């Protein structure tokens with residue numbers, strides 16, 4: 001990897017940023033981290049960990065404020081590359097905490113671009129690349145194929161009426177037959193199902209248009225569902241694995257939504273880090289999906305966790321659903337495979353084992369917290 005200047009990681013104290021910082025240190029690179037240590041992620045009296053302060057210069061500032069960028073640009077005269085991870089990340093929460101998601105996610109990208117364009121503080125004069133952490137949330141529902149019409153389809157979200165009638169699978173809008181899933185390619189349309197997904201799509205658009213005029217390369221990585229040790233359990237919005245894990249540990253029942261066939265693409269955090277390192281090495285523009293490329297049934301995930309935890313949680317399928325949830329989405333990873341040589345290496349079985357080992361020393365979510373994560377997102381019952 002070229003290290004001809006400072007590597008800046010925004011949101012570097014978070015889950016992915018911490019793993020990235022460790023991997024960089026193995027390559028002899030000491031990055032600068034800017035992170036406001038959001039209490040929702042880091043607890044009420046947050047501090048940078050001694051591990052991170054040993055591996056990086058850590059600065060506690062808010063990326064949505066223009067002064068932050070001036071401060072960094074004056075402290076570091078040659079910020080060559082920026083990995084932009086700082087964001088508010090809860091899909092459910094984004095549907096009511098709208099102003100904050102707009103300020104941090106889209107506003108943060110606006111002032112990042114401004115800093116690069118105005119060469120704020122002097123340090124951004126030779127910035128040559130930004131790596132943006134985008135999300136599969138920009139697509140909303142995944143891609144499908146109709147075998148009768150022989151076309152790819154990118155269906156709209158299922159309506160409340162569809163879900164109430166247990167029409168779980170999207171159907172072909174032309175012939176009405178059930179569609180088959182296909183991994184979602186990068187050129188699929190953006191149809192986000194949450195405000196979070198919309199902010200990620202807007203982040204991409206802002207940086208695409210603004211960085212072009214500054215001749216700065218933009219590498220956009222659309223992550224699928226990232227998991228692994230260190231994923232904040234304190235944050236009840238971080239996803240299904242933390243919720244299932246915490247409930248299983250307390251032998252609480254697990255309700256798998258819809259008919260039990262919902263799938264997601266889970267990708268282990270070190271594979272995500274590998275995609276970022278390859279992007280930094282590549283140094284060129286591109287838009288890439290990053291995932292395992294595999295569909296995992298949530299039912300399988302629940303059973304895997306139950307086995308590992310020796311839990312007596314009951315796992316049931318009761319036809320409950322959430323309006324706004326997608327049915328399936330897995331990444332088409334051919335582009336990142338061929339352009340960056342990326343291959344996901346950690347299997348779900350191995351990754352979940354590591355997660356469970358790590359989580360044993362963490363405080364699980366309470367029953368109320370897991371319920372909050374599950375119910376907040378426009379929940380409806382049949």
Ligand SMILES: NC(=O)c1ccc[n+]([C@@H]2O[C@H](COP(=O)([O-])OP(=O)(O)OC[C@H]3O[C@@H](n4cnc5c(N)ncnc54)[C@H](O)[C@@H]3O)[C@@H](O)[C@H]2O)c1
Nearest residue numbers: 011014015016035036037038062063086087133135223226
């Ligand atoms: N984890 C996933 O499954 C996933 C999937 C797709 C995309 N992503 C994206 O990857 C990035 C990193 O995600 P993560 O899982 O590490 O999340 P995380 O919440 O663990 O890390 C985000 C970090 O950003 C910091 N932050 C939040 N607001 C900030 C602000 N205004 N100024 C400075 N720092 C701020 C937080 O304190 C936190 O340390 C995010 O942009 C997220 O949208 C994550």
Ligand SMILES: [Zn+2]
Nearest residue numbers: 146149172175
């Ligand atoms: Zn058809």
